Amino acid sequence: MFRSNKAGWFFILPAFVFLGLFKIVPIGVSVLESLRQTTYSGRSYFVGFENYVYLFFDDPAFWDSFWITLFYSLIVNPVIIIVALAMALLLNENHFFTKFFRTVFFLPTAISFAVVSVIWSVVLDPYYGLANSFLTLFGLPAQPFFASTAQALGCLVFLNVWRSAGYWMMYFIAGLQNIPDTLYQAADIDGASAWKKTWKITLPLLSRTFSFVLVANTAFNFLTFAPVYIITKGGPRGSTNLLMYESYKSAFVNLDMGRASAITTILLGIILVFSLFELKWTKAGFEY
Amino acid sequence: MKSYKKTFALTAEFAILAAISMFFILPILWIIASALRPSGPLYTYANPLTLQTFFPVSITFDNFIHIFEHLQFGRALFNSLLVAGSTIVISVLICSMAGFGLAKFTFRGKNLFFIIVLITFMVPFESIVIPLFVLIRRLKIDNTYFALILPAAGNGLAIFLFRQFFSEVPTEILEAARIDGASWTRIYRKIILPLSIPAIVTVIVMVFMFQWNSLFWPLIATHSSRFEVVQVAIASHRATEDTSWANLFSSAIAGSMPPIFLFLFLQKYFVRGISGTGLKG
DSSP: OEEOHHHHHHHHHHHHHHHIIIIIHHHHHHHHHTTEEEOTTSOEEEOTTHHHHHHHHHOHHHHHHHHHHHHHHHHHHHHHHHHHHHHHHHTSSOOTTHHHHHHHHHGGGGSOHHHHHHHHHHHTOTTTOHHHHHHHHTTOOOOOGGGSTTTHHHHHHHHHHHHHHHHHHHHHHHHHHTSOHHHHHHHHHTTOOHHHHIIIIIHHHTHHHHHHHHHHHHHHHHTOOHHIIIIITTOSTTTTOOHHHHHHHHHHTSOOHHHHHHHHHHHHHHHHHHHHHHHHHHHHHHOO | OHHHHHHHHHHHHHHHHHHHHHHHHHHHHHHHHHHTSOSSOGGGGTSSOOHHHHSOSSOOOHHHHHHHHHSOHHHHHHHHHHHHHHHHHHHHHHHHHHHHHHHHEEOTTHHHHHHHHHHHHHSOGGGGHHHHHHHHHHTTOTTSHHHHHHHHHOOHHHHHHHHHHHTTSOHHHHHHHHHTTOOHHHHIIIIIHHHTHHHHHHHHHHHHHHHHHOOHHHHHHOOSGGGOOHHHHHHHHHHSSSOOHHHHHHHHHHHHHHHHHHHHHSHHHHHHHHHTTSOOO
16 A cells, blocks of 8 residues: 555546546435426426425325335345346356356346347237247236236336346356355265255355345336336336336426436435345344 | 266256246347348237247348338447447546555545445436436536436446456555656556456446446437437337337347347456455355
């Protein structure tokens, strides 16, 4: 380490300016804008907490969206993590086929959410989609998928698992590779079963990776936008109207920046609360 | 007896993995096959399932030629390439500098900067998109390339990656260079950057993927078709009332080619981006 204020600041200054202006300032703007209201003529004035009061007490559309987002989040996050972890455990040891399947599962990471949405909107098409071809092939009834209020959110969950599980799988594999072999050898000598080794060695030692994946994945999924924008537009009948889309509609369809900013700020708050809670929970549950 | 059991377990594992991988392979195969068919009713071969569902008999590239000749998809590809390329240049420069600063110097305000980097970690880009739009409109750079490039240039993850990488460079080398009278900028250019090629490639891949695949921000930050990037172009083919499946599929495939090729050839840098962030089990 070199002690130098001048050299130190010289090297971090460009990044400091960029991060400050485009990442930190917008957080402030979000809060400030949520305390203002913009008229159709473009003039904006300070209204205090009026946007929030309205959201909380007079805005059923916001609450519908809020509960859908929460429900979606409580389902999609555990499913992604369980699938990612299962894939990682299946692909941890090196067999001749391991590398191929890792690549296949990881591949959707390279495909944008927009394209993933395009793919699944046609695969899950209620009339001509590939998914229904397979269902009828196996003698099962065809499903409406995104066209039904009961299934649309589930399809959104599936789409997100398809896109993200392989990505988080790589984190888990990286974590698994860091567990020393000696622990397993010792367990073998003690005659531990594979099941026991997974629960007593692998999972506890994966706790830091688990904690990171949980927090990052939760934040990410609270902000799901592309598939809603491309496939469902929040429908049918509001069943997939996640907060991010509601906020977007507010800002760019109804031109209500105040409401949009209030929703964004609330989302930031929710993400913060969830992150802190999850960090605390993973520490409490996994530390040995 | 034991090896028999082992073979069985391995076969079972392979079967499970193969079954899961069908979920990934079949839809993609179907989309590709459909895009290569003469444009007609897209769903012709979807039901009942035949081999033709996944492998087209008569192959044509007409659908691809159409999106380039009539729908300015080339323009969108150019825009995405320009945006991703510019972001990469700025990002590699400022993030490697910051990583070096954090790895090798102590200075007043270091903690403050560290906290800022941490916050940018915790707050995903999508969550500040709407206030960011308010900001760039006030800066009068909305609907320009700058709006697409500048907000993504500062990248907390990239800074962490560089810092991690540089902290393994022995301080003695730098001390020796100092004694020989080298300036810090010279040391950065002649010693630090050449040593950090693997980290740079990782960051290039990371930033390219982020910029190439982003939809929400370009959708908001620009509105003239001059600045339309690939993902917005693809989404617009779906958004119109009478979706042309041929356009949609061929643009989705053409637009996914660069990241997929990058992915297949540079996969180890993807993985390094994941495991190299100091995340240990």
